[in-house]
Amino acid sequence: MKLGFLKPLARIWAATPIGRRHKAFLLSSLATRDELVRALLKRDPNYCVRALFWNYFYSSTFRNALKNGSYPDPPVVRGFEDLTWLFASHYANMGIALLNLDEAAYLYRLAGSLRQARLAEIGRYKGGSTFLLAAAIDEGSTLLSVDNHSEGVVHDLKEQDESLKRILEIFRLDGKVDLVVGDSTGVRVDPESIDLLFIDGDHRYESVRRDYHHWKEALKPGGHLLFHDADNSRPFSIGDCPLGAVDFMRDMRETESRFFTRTKTVGSLVHFVRTTVPFAR
Numbered sequence: 001m002k003l004g005f006l007k008p009l010a011r012i013w014a015a016t017p018i019g020r021r022h023k024a025f026l027l028s029s030l031a032t033r034d035e036l037v038r039a040l041l042k043r044d045p046n047y048c049v050r051a052l053f054w055n056y057f058y059s060s061t062f063r064n065a066l067k068n069g070s071y072p073d074p075p076v077v078r079g080f081e082d083l084t085w086l087f088a089s090h091y092a093n094m095g096i097a098l099l100n101l102d103e104a105a106y107l108y109r110l111a112g113s114l115r116q117a118r119l120a121e122i123g124r125y126k127g128g129s130t131f132l133l134a135a136a137i138d139e140g141s142t143l144l145s146v147d148n149h150s151e152g153v154v155h156d157l158k159e160q161d162e163s164l165k166r167i168l169e170i171f172r173l174d175g176k177v178d179l180v181v182g183d184s185t186g187v188r189v190d191p192e193s194i195d196l197l198f199i200d201g202d203h204r205y206e207s208v209r210r211d212y213h214h215w216k217e218a219l220k221p222g223g224h225l226l227f228h229d230a231d232n233s234r235p236f237s238i239g240d241c242p243l244g245a246v247d248f249m250r251d252m253r254e255t256e257s258r259f260f261t262r263t264k265t266v267g268s269l270v271h272f273v274r275t276t277v278p279f280a281r
């Protein structure tokens, strides 16, 4: 096959006055579109899901809305509607927060209902859930956010943390948040000191189990324990991550139900409330 026609195209491409990142983005968009067309031609649901994943992967790789400043002006969160910049419309183009809208709204309302509370999250990734929780809590409440940056393959999570710190400062929320870089089980927390714990770290079964057992005693009686990606009864509620949290719900039912009462499921988010039954020593 003669490829001579590629030379002028390559010259035009080289002369196009856009940066390398944008060029990479353009190329990746074309690749994504090709995947989608093939998915449609094949009429294979698995293929479509993969295509959607790649669409998500490519679009999120080159987008950092924390930096782009698509947040409200003036930078004040008066209600949930001022947080829409953290989201996109579906998993395939998910934004900064790796949460579905209904899950995020539920978390926002629950965190906002607490007073003078101590919250903790395991896994902040790009900082979407961190910002959401920080915006929801009242002035007297604080959030401890732990992430070991282990999933910083697509995104540089150190850089994301810097963007997150800046945006928290802009919104004057930085005083409420403690961003810890480290392993979730390396953090020491006092017994019965936490009002709400959001577990969204490593999604493999053993890791979810480890997180739960390391943190369970930190929850106050009446405190809230939430697992993300822990229920897959709604189609596409969980992305491409392992289903360890879904499997761990069996343990919660069979051995932990004395200590935690399951109260609500929203999307893949499962909400438990700590009972008053003490843990055996």
Ligand SMILES: C[S@@+](CC[C@H](N)C(=O)[O-])C[C@H]1O[C@@H](n2cnc3c(N)ncnc32)[C@H](O)[C@@H]1O
Pocket: 096, 097, 098, 099, 122, 123, 124, 125, 126, 127, 128, 129, 130, 146, 147, 148, 149, 150, 151, 152, 182, 183, 184, 185, 200, 201, 202
């Ligand atoms: C699914 S993402 C969190 C998404 C975030 N909560 C949100 O809603 O936008 C999982 C995060 O957990 C972190 N992680 C994985 N294993 C961890 C561990 N053992 N300790 C702390 N963080 C961990 C990863 O680096 C990643 O950023």
